[in-house]
Amino acid sequence: MHSPHVAAAASLLSEESRSIMLTMMMDGRFHTSGELARAAGITPQTASFHLKKLEEAGFLAQTKQGRHRYYGLKDPAIAQVIESLLTITLPVKVSSFSQAAEDQAIRYARTCYDHLAGSLGILVAETLTSNRYIKKDQDQYILTPKGETFFSSFGIDLEAIRGKRRSFCHCCLDWSERKHHLAGSLGNALLECFLELGWLKRKSGSRALLLTEIGRNGFAEIFDLDITNKHKTHDNKVYLR
Incomplete structure (x- = not known):
């Protein structure tokens, strides 16, 4: 009964730009969309699109300071899942x-x-x-x-x-x-x-x-x-x- 949710989460993680941004947030800090875009080698507009999807899926937390929005992993459990996935991926x-x-x-x-x-x-x-x-x-x-x-x-x-x-x-x-x-x-x-x-x-x-x-x-x-x-x-x- 949970397979559609698993498939949706896997789909989000399988996209390269999203996975790069999520891995960057493994430092436990919040980052601007511009910083995450540069790390992933994509435009700020594309980064915003990916970040919105990740936020809607419950992967990210967002905070605002002045004109900037900052993004970070919502829960330590998300980081644990990503770390676990890294143990089975090819370097x-x-x-x-x-x-x-x-x-x-x-x-x-x-x-x-x-x-x-x-x-x-x-x-x-x-x-x-x-x-x-x-x-x-x-x-x-x-x-x-x-x-x-x-x-x-x-x-x-x-x-x-x-x-x-x-x-x-x-x-x-x-x-x-x-x-x-x-x-x-x-x-x-x-x-x-x-x-x-x-x-x-x-x-x-x-x-x-x-x-x-x-x-x-x-x-x-x-x-x-x-x-x-x-x-x-x-x-x-x-x-x-």
Whole structure:
């Protein structure tokens, strides 16, 4: 009985320009139609047409500031669907040095809507699990009493984020690593901490996150991670998403 709705959603996602704009909004921020049009390589008029369709389908939220309208993903669940689809699609080989550099940055650390993804996100999730701060139960992570103490000491208000109308602590399959990273309101709170502490910073015009020297020291001290900014694919080839 739901097949027409599935077909309609699949049709929206299958159009290249729309998929590019949706992927750009995976950074969890709002963008103008002009920014999204440039990213997709289409005219502002065409972008407005696609954005209207996506908004009508419930994919997007819109806000207005002055003369500009800004668009972003309506719900974290939309981002999770897109991330899941990326795990089963074939990668596109890059054709320039700038694309290769962007691909490497995206694969190393990026925002998956509002939480940390990429190889760094996987390392953090694995460390939290090995330290028994969280434990995995099918597609969910469960916060342990030891984890309650850790996250609270890290400055995260667990009571406040538990009150949000969304998943608290679940597994999100990472398209570049084929492993799970930490999502939900707890994953979001942890990323916000990393950004506020200056461990990570956003890369302009990208959903890549850049590791700072402060962050390298912080991850080593708090998470016992010896990390660098470098990341290679499993076959040493470079791809672009």
